Amino acid sequence: MNKIPKEVKELILARIDVMPDNIKLSIGSYGSFSKDQLKENVEKETDVGHKIVEMQLDFLKAVSNGELYSLVDA
Amino acid sequence: MDKTMLITRPKHDNLTYYLNVWMGEAKTFAEKQGINVIDLEGENANRIKFESYVKKGPIIKFIVFNGHGNEETVTGHNNEEIVHAGVNENLLSDKIIYSISCASAKTLGLKSVENGAVAYIGYKDDFYLYYKDTETKPLNDDLAGLFLQHAIDLIEYIIKGNSTGIAFDKAKKTLKESILATMVSKSFSPDITAALWHDYISFAIEGEKDALL
Numbered sequence A: 001m002n003k004i005p006k007e008v009k010e011l012i013l014a015r016i017d018v019m020p021d022n023i024k025l026s027i028g029s030y031g032s033f034s035k036d037q038l039k040e041n042v043e044k045e046t047d048v049g050h051k052i053v054e055m056q057l058d059f060l061k062a063v064s065n066g067e068l069y070s071l072v073d074a
Numbered sequence B: 001m002d003k004t005m006l007i008t009r010p011k012h013d014n015l016t017y018y019l020n021v022w023m024g025e026a027k028t029f030a031e032k033q034g035i036n037v038i039d040l041e042g043e044n045a046n047r048i049k050f051e052s053y054v055k056k057g058p059i060i061k062f063i064v065f066n067g068h069g070n071e072e073t074v075t076g077h078n079n080e081e082i083v084h085a086g087v088n089e090n091l092l093s094d095k096i097i098y099s100i101s102c103a104s105a106k107t108l109g110l111k112s113v114e115n116g117a118v119a120y121i122g123y124k125d126d127f128y129l130y131y132k133d134t135e136t137k138p139l140n141d142d143l144a145g146l147f148l149q150h151a152i153d154l155i156e157y158i159i160k161g162n163s164t165g166i167a168f169d170k171a172k173k174t175l176k177e178s179i180l181a182t183m184v185s186k187s188f189s190p191d192i193t194a195a196l197w198h199d200y201i202s203f204a205i206e207g208e209k210d211a212l213l
Helices: A006-017 A035-044 A047-064 B014-032 B047-056 B108-114 B142-159 B164-184 B190-202
Strands: A023-027 A031-033 B004-009 B036-041 B060-066 B073-075 B081-084 B096-100 B119-123 B128-132 B203-207
Touching: A006 A035, A006 A047, A006 B190, A023 A047, A023 B014, A031 A035, A031 B014, A035 A047, A047 B190, B004 B014, B004 B047, B014 B036, B014 B060, B014 B128, B014 B142, B036 B047, B047 B081, B060 B142, B081 B108, B096 B108, B096 B142, B108 B119, B108 B203, B119 B164, B128 B142, B128 B190, B142 B164, B142 B190, B164 B190, B164 B203, B190 B203
Parallel strands: B004 B036, B004 B060, B060 B096, B096 B119
Antiparallel strands: A023 A031, A023 B128, B073 B081, B119 B203
């Protein structure tokens, strides 16, 4: 797996940081993760960390290319 | 002739426990609609029981898998494989399948349809679910509901007589509405919208879109 660029990592960690403390994210068979665990996985660039980054980047791309906002019109 | 639906509902970890409870609502709906439901719950969500019912039980027209998986497999209790592409997907022949498990629509779904499954609805990537860690009653968890309501809706639409394609489109619309709700509400952080978007774009249907239960 490619190394996560520093600025991307910082962006994703900042986005995770606004997550409430009382919720968890279940990612398939990888398990369930708290906010701190998500940040740790991103920091350590684990498989889970890469999945989180990929999910967030796919979303940001959908925002920037208008794909997400097409849902409003559909 | 009575229609029969088989549903697997393991509950060995957080995700499967949530699916077990939420899809229990779909099971109850099916029973109230007069559908004969074979409920492989907890430890009963295993390959031996599944194969036994499919091979020897009443003719099953609709199967709902809840659990984990990957591109080639769906699993049950303790992540034991129930169906694996290239091994026993022929058991899904002549049936409508809905699989709430990671990525199985990508390969298992295609292989199942090639081997006679009527339609296979599922996800082409890992299934993401946000939930409230402090909520003791999963059905009261409105955050999880954003991710799971479309699954209940899909099952209900099929049972009510909608075609697989129409049911899929309506369920996808439910997921879309969840996304839009999080975009306009201050109650939800942006990563929740991102996870819903992920599930929305991986939600997929293979096979016949005009099939009826």
